[in-house]
Amino acid sequence: MNEFxxxxxxxxxxxxxxxxxxxxxxxxxxxGGDSLIMLAYYSIPFMLFYFAKKRQDxxxxxxxxxxxAFILACGTTxxxxxxxxxxxxxxxGGLVKVLTAILSVGTAIVxxxxxxxxxxxxxxxxxxxxxxxxxxxxxxxxxxxxALRIANDELETRVQERTAQLLTANQQLEKEVAVRREAESxxxxxxxxxxRSNNDLDNFVYCASHDxxxxxxxxxxxxxxxxxxxxxxxxxxxxxxxxLDKSVFQINRxxxxxxxxxxxQQDSNLFTIGEAxxxxxxxxxxxxxADTIQRNxxxxxxxxxxxxxxxxxxxxLKSVLxxxxxxxxxxxxxxxxxxxKISSGIEENFIFLSVxxxxxxxxxxxxxxxxxxxxxxxxxxxxxxxxxxxxxKRIVDNYDGSIAVTSEVEQGTTFTMRFPRx
Amino acid sequence: MKRKLTGVLLIDxxxxxxxxxxxxxDRMKVTEHIRTFVNGKQAFDYLYxxxxxxxxxxSQNYFKPELILLDINMPVMDGFEMLDLYERLNPEFRxxxxxxxxTTSTHPQDTANSRKYNAEYLTKPLTVEKxxxxxxxxxxxxxx
Numbered sequence: 001m002n003e004f005x006x007x008x009x010x011x012x013x014x015x016x017x018x019x020x021x022x023x024x025x026x027x028x029x030x031x032g033g034d035s036l037i038m039l040a041y042y043s044i045p046f047m048l049f050y051f052a053k054k055r056q057d058x059x060x061x062x063x064x065x066x067x068x069a070f071i072l073a074c075g076t077t078x079x080x081x082x083x084x085x086x087x088x089x090x091x092x093g094g095l096v097k098v099l100t101a102i103l104s105v106g107t108a109i110v111x112x113x114x115x116x117x118x119x120x121x122x123x124x125x126x127x128x129x130x131x132x133x134x135x136x137x138x139x140x141x142x143x144x145x146x147a148l149r150i151a152n153d154e155l156e157t158r159v160q161e162r163t164a165q166l167l168t169a170n171q172q173l174e175k176e177v178a179v180r181r182e183a184e185s186x187x188x189x190x191x192x193x194x195x196r197s198n199n200d201l202d203n204f205v206y207c208a209s210h211d212x213x214x215x216x217x218x219x220x221x222x223x224x225x226x227x228x229x230x231x232x233x234x235x236x237x238x239x240x241x242x243x244l245d246k247s248v249f250q251i252n253r254x255x256x257x258x259x260x261x262x263x264x265q266q267d268s269n270l271f272t273i274g275e276a277x278x279x280x281x282x283x284x285x286x287x288x289x290a291d292t293i294q295r296n297x298x299x300x301x302x303x304x305x306x307x308x309x310x311x312x313x314x315x316x317l318k319s320v321l322x323x324x325x326x327x328x329x330x331x332x333x334x335x336x337x338x339x340x341k342i343s344s345g346i347e348e349n350f351i352f353l354s355v356x357x358x359x360x361x362x363x364x365x366x367x368x369x370x371x372x373x374x375x376x377x378x379x380x381x382x383x384x385x386x387x388x389x390x391x392x393k394r395i396v397d398n399y400d401g402s403i404a405v406t407s408e409v410e411q412g413t414t415f416t417m418r419f420p421r422x
Numbered sequence: 423m424k425r426k427l428t429g430v431l432l433i434d435x436x437x438x439x440x441x442x443x444x445x446x447x448d449r450m451k452v453t454e455h456i457r458t459f460v461n462g463k464q465a466f467d468y469l470y471x472x473x474x475x476x477x478x479x480x481s482q483n484y485f486k487p488e489l490i491l492l493d494i495n496m497p498v499m500d501g502f503e504m505l506d507l508y509e510r511l512n513p514e515f516r517x518x519x520x521x522x523x524x525t526t527s528t529h530p531q532d533t534a535n536s537r538k539y540n541a542e543y544l545t546k547p548l549t550v551e552k553x554x555x556x557x558x559x560x561x562x563x564x565x566x
Contacts, residue, residue: 210495213526214436217547221442 004091013088020085031085034078041075044068059121060114066107073100206262212255220248257387261394276317278304278344278353285321289329296329298338306345310353310419316395321355323388324415328357333410349421356414362407371405392417427561429455429485433465433504434493434524443491443524443548450553455485461496462504469508473515488518489556491548492541494525494532501525505539520560524548 020026045068052064077100080093122130223244233241282302286293293300310317325340332338341356362371372393373386396403396417407413430453432440440458447456459465468484471477477484494501501523508516522542525532536543544552 210526214439214546217526218436218438218442221547222438225442225445 008091008095009089010091011088013090015086015088016081016084017086027085031082034082038075038078038082041071041078045072045075060118063107063110063114063118066103066110070100070103070107073103076100202262205258209255209258209262212251213259216248216251216255220252223248261387261391274311274313275309276312276314277309278302278317278342279308281314281317282321282342285318285325288322289325292326292329296332296338298329298332298340301339301341303341303343303345307351307353308344310344310351312395312399312419316398320353320392320395320417323392324355327388328355328359328413331357331359331362331413333358333360333412346421347418350418351421352416352418354414354416356412358412361409361411361413362405363409364405364407368405372403425561426451427453427488429453429457429487429489431465431468431487431490432456432458433460433462433491433496433501434458435460435496436493439493439546446548446550447553450550452489452553452557455482455487457483457485457487462492462499462501462507465490465492466499466504466507469511473511486515486519488561489520489522491522491524491544494523494527502535502539505541509539520556522556 017027020030048064048068048071052058052061052068058064073096076096077093080089080096084090084093223241227241279302282300286300292298321342328340329338336358339358342354343356344351344353346352364371372389392415393403396419399419401417401419403415403417405413405415430447432443432447434440434443437458437460440460444456444458447453457468459468472484472486492501492504505521508521520542521539522544523532523536523539524544524546526546533543542556544556
């Protein structure tokens with residue numbers, strides 16, 4: 001072995017040219033072919049290396065390198081072959097061939113094992129096709145994106161438009177609300193003024209009636225004194241005195257009525273609402289007008305089963321019943337005994353109290369409003385001041401209630417008061 | 423026959439009312455002494471002087487009353503203002519004096535006030551019946 005390496009470049013054999021018998025054409029062909037092959041084999045690896053170096057993204061760089069190495073080795077074998085034609089360095093030639101063989105076999109094995117992976121590598125066409133498809137997809141996507149952008153813009157515009165519309169609508173609403181609020185406050189203001197003027201009026205009526213009372217009472221007193229002091233009067237003077245008496249009586253009653261009317265409001269300032277039992281209050285009223293009931297042979301019928309109490313001051317309820325019953329008796333029908341039906345009950349959101357008579361009735365055409373006004377009278381065949389129904393209405397108003405009347409001439413009249421339930 | 427009262431005061435800003443009431447009491451012979459005043463202040467000054475014996479004994483114009491009829495609405499000093507002051511006078515002096523509010527008012531507040539001052543409440547006009555009822559209530563047991 002040592003000898004082998006020691007004589008590695010020893011030329012102790014016969015040059016290969018002898019095998020060719022130094023025939024010029026054979027030597028030329030072999031040496032020429034070998035030299036061309038060698039040149040080719042020496043140039044190819046550099047191109048491979050260069051390629052491998054330039055293409056950084058090569059996945060199988062080592063295959064290229066192996067190819068380069070083994071082609072380089074092959075080139076060297078051809079070089080040795082050329083040399084051995086003249087210089088028989090067969091030891092070196094053998095060694096080079098062994099090395100070349102190792103490289104070749106190794107490359108073959110590696111190539112074999114890499115074959116599936118290399119096969120799976122996409123070809124240029126495939127890549128181009130894929131690329132084209134990708135390009136198409138990208139274009140498609142860009143188009144879609146554009147469409148989306150346009151849609152988005154449109155949406156944005158619409159949102160802005162809608163927002164603007166809403167804003168305008170909102171402003172209009174706010175304006176409307178402001179206008180309404182203003183109207184409402186104006187209404188409240190008006191209401192306050194009305195209430196104040198109503199109060200003022202009540203106070204005025206109260207004060208006026210109060211102030212009138214004293215001189216009226218004085219006139220009455222003075223008239224009595226006059227009658228006592230003067231000598232026995234003759235018939236004419238007597239008639240005058242009677243007229244004076246009547247006038248004083250009338251003015252007295254008017255003042256009395258006024259006081260009573262203004263008294264409702266005065267009282268309502270202090271009132272605390274209690275509960276009044278209808279049956280009991282009616283009894284008291286009946287007692288007050290017992291002689292009138294008896295004189296007229298009147299009968300009373302009651303039905304308080306559904307609603308035996310009212311949320312109202314006893315005094316007020318008494319005044320209401322007193323006035324309505326007095327009216328029912330006052331305006332009785334001449335040809336039949338008065339019969340008055342008083343009933344209470346619940347009707348949707350209201351508690352009602354009704355007083356129905358069988359009297360002469362009222363011609364309500366155009367008179368319904370007038371009926372509840374102060375000093376308005378629809379009949380003149382009996383005494384009256386036109387205060388009773390006004391008082392009833394005022395009391396009912398004080399409790400946020402309402403009063404309605406239905407009537408048929410010659411048949412009778414029904415007054416129905418409704419009070420809110422809560 | 424009832425005994426006559428030592429005196430009566432009529433306090434009302436209306437002279438005709440005073441005139442009529444005085445005439446009524448005169449004719450009923452309730453008392454020999456009646457004085458009229460047109461406002462609370464005059465009446466109170468008078469009572470103040472009487473309660474302090476600040477007058478001449480012989481004067482017929484000064485007497486201690488047993489009955490006072492008092493109007494409510496008066497200028498200068500009204501009935502309730504006067505009652506306020508009157509209540510500060512010597513209780514012994516006030517013991518035998520009947521105070522009666524006499525008014526046209528039926529205002530609930532006025533009636534309530536009168537009760538507060540322990541005063542009788544009468545509505546105008548003053549009549550024989552009303553005076554008799556009052557006298558019977560307060561002086562019936564003291565007949566001489």
